[in-house]
Amino acid sequence: MNDLTVSGRFALVVLVAVLLALPQFASGYVLSVTIICLYLSFVGQAWNMMLGFAGLLSIGHALFVGLGAYTSGYLFTKHGVPPVIGVVAAVAIAMIMGSIIGYLGFRFAIGGVYFALLTIAFSEFVRILLDHAKFLGGTEGLFLPVTQESRRGVDLVNLRGAPQMYYYVILALAGGAFLACRALLHGRIGYYWRAIRDNPEAAEAVGVHIFRFRMYAVVLSSGMAGIAGVFYAFYYNNLFPEQVLGIERSIEITLAPIVGGVGTLFGPIFGAFILTPLGEFLTYAVDGLKESGIIAKNVKTDGVKLMFWGLAVALIVLLQPKGLWPWVCKLLGLVKPPGERG
């Protein structure tokens, strides 16, 4: 809190208040869009740790989400294990996979683009395996049992309930992730991460065990993504390998943090809350233009929306490569410069 200026604190308080009270006054549609924003914030924060803290670009993060989703989904559907317990297994499996990939990457000194390709390769490999895994539904999908009563009320143990419940769960997850990352960044591990990211040789010379700290980031990143997968499974209730682990999903995970600002704490949240409404708005706008006849009716809305999305991403890279959040911060004077902090 002492990093923020007066206007920064004000903005934060307003944001938290609005988010907490949202279900009281928002429509079902707004609520579901906000859930998506929060979900992308959460999973984007997880991804951010790997690049921002360990310096590794992952374009296969949907793998960890998928492992978390399928593990908890399978345990619930076939063995009746509630997600509060299933999440432990989900996180464990995601972390193991993350450790393997991270270890291989470091052991064989693969960085940059090659590592990114390694993550894609693992992700696609597992996706195709899941396609053929009949006990997990294969391409026909894994379906979690949902009933009419389960849509009402609140059952946190089995993660069954009204949309409002899911909203508060993802809000807690996204908020918790933010606070946890913040605590880590301000602590010893955060200093070491930033040092490694900045200049690994110098970091090693002052006693930082590069491999160990990078692995911390990798394991935390994959574990957190695994938790996101559990939420995904119990919110959407159906899992298909292509949809959960497809490369489009992995790219989607990276959009919010990169647009918001890699390596920053609030970047993924900011990015998610910009991109998601933008996407919705574009769909609405294109549909509206089709209604009024400006665009031909047979033009695919999806296509036009995607086009603007791609354009937005490209423009941000060209104009604000550090991400939008640092720029907005400076513009609105939300954060104190280092000299004035406590």
Add this chain to the structure above:
Amino acid sequence: MAAMLEVQGLSKSFRGLRAVADVTFSVPEKGIIALIGPNGAGKTTCFNLIAGAMKPDAGRVRLAGKDITGFRADIACDAGIGRTFQLVKPFQDLTVLENVTVGALHKHGTVAAARRESAGFLDMLELGDKRHMHAANLTLPDRKRLEVARALATQPRLLLLDEVMAGLRPTETDRMVTVLKRLRSETGLTILLIEHVMRAVMALSDRVVVLHHGEKISEGTPEQVTKDPAVLECYLGEGAI
């Protein structure tokens, strides 16, 4: 006095080029030894071999009697070696204080304690007023001082300084010399420095080791070495003697 650092038969070649060839010398505890020689003599490579940035092809490195040959840089730091780099390597995106804090965290468990310690080292190196500047915005002499402060923060037993006087004005050089001497007498720090600035070498070092083409060609007190014909020849050429 026992030796803090013993280097024996140290050798390193790069694709056929012998950068360091069978170098042997020792640095006594609480001693200040200067390593000099023309550019390309292998001095920084020696540092890299001692501090763990590279593995030697042959030879042994002992720190206070313990064999640390080929130890990785962070393990060498655990053993008690601190070093600066000839081409400075500050953590650009971190502030000056944060830079030194990374070093101090080696010996302090909490960030708060590390930051307190770091402030002290910054004051010692006269960087206190710049503590919240980003390292990327520092001048080169200040960056060199930052490197020293950061290395000191790890509380080493042996400090390797690589050309830290370069770019300093004579008064600044004298101040740095005073600081290093005081560190030695107050904390028992042992220092091995690579230096071209003769003013500092003469004022600071107990003994001087001279390298040329990777080999040790002379060793002695500063006065002895600067009069050694072999040394004069390698710096000024045969015709000048």
Add this chain to the structure above:
Amino acid sequence: MDSVTIINALVSGLLTGLVYGLSALGLSVIFGVIRIVNFAHGELMVLGMYLALMLFRWFGLDPLWSVPIGAAALFVVGYALQHFVVRRVAYLPDHMQFLLLAGIAIMLVSGCLVVFGPDAQGVQLPYALDSFAIGSLIIDKVRLYAALAAIAVASALLLFFKYSSTGRAIRACADNYLGAKVVGLNVDRLYALTFGIGAACIGAAGCIILLLVQVHPYLAPAYTLLAFVVVIVGGMGSLFGALLGGILIGVSEEMASVVLQPSLKTAFSFGLLIVVLLLRPQGLLGRVVR
């Protein structure tokens, strides 16, 4: 599993692999010289495919004859891309370059989606089902023609780089950027040329592969990944490596689909990619570039 099936699979894989190799050549040329990883690779290929499709629909032009047109069109696209866009992000970190090209890729895919719709479309060629028979070996005509076209284009490219002065200038840039500038080469223009040439390869490969598969907008990511697998196995920056890698992947895919299951063949390629990345990231013929 008799030997006839295996040999047929081998030959089939070899021929298809040559087309993969041509596509990978485009990727390899761009990376080898400009050091940028073209994540819009598959999208450029799909553009080439759609171009050939249109030429077939409007003029009845066999995709093989579209190759020069596709190559020329994609050359322009590639040149423009490098000159106006990619050049500006050369100094940015890897993930930003990736994101820019991913954004461009998204735009291209969505453009195709809007203009052509999501359904798969193909060409119906009179000789589509014909084949040559040599003993018990059956070679599809389309596959053979495709492979020959790929060889032709690849040879032209290799000759260009080996013997023309522009080709040599480009190789100089790849070897030593600063040195090239010092001797007065206009590196910016050469980079744009290189991207154009790489894109032309990709466009040619796209026209050719329309003989073998149908096109739809979501084909692009699969081809990007495939090209990466080929280039990494064969060696980034090595032209022969790209062709060799293509053949290897083509053959292993066919073998995997015959021995295991067709739907697992891509998994096999990815498994191979993982192994290569770990054991020999520079690939079979690549230089160690990190």
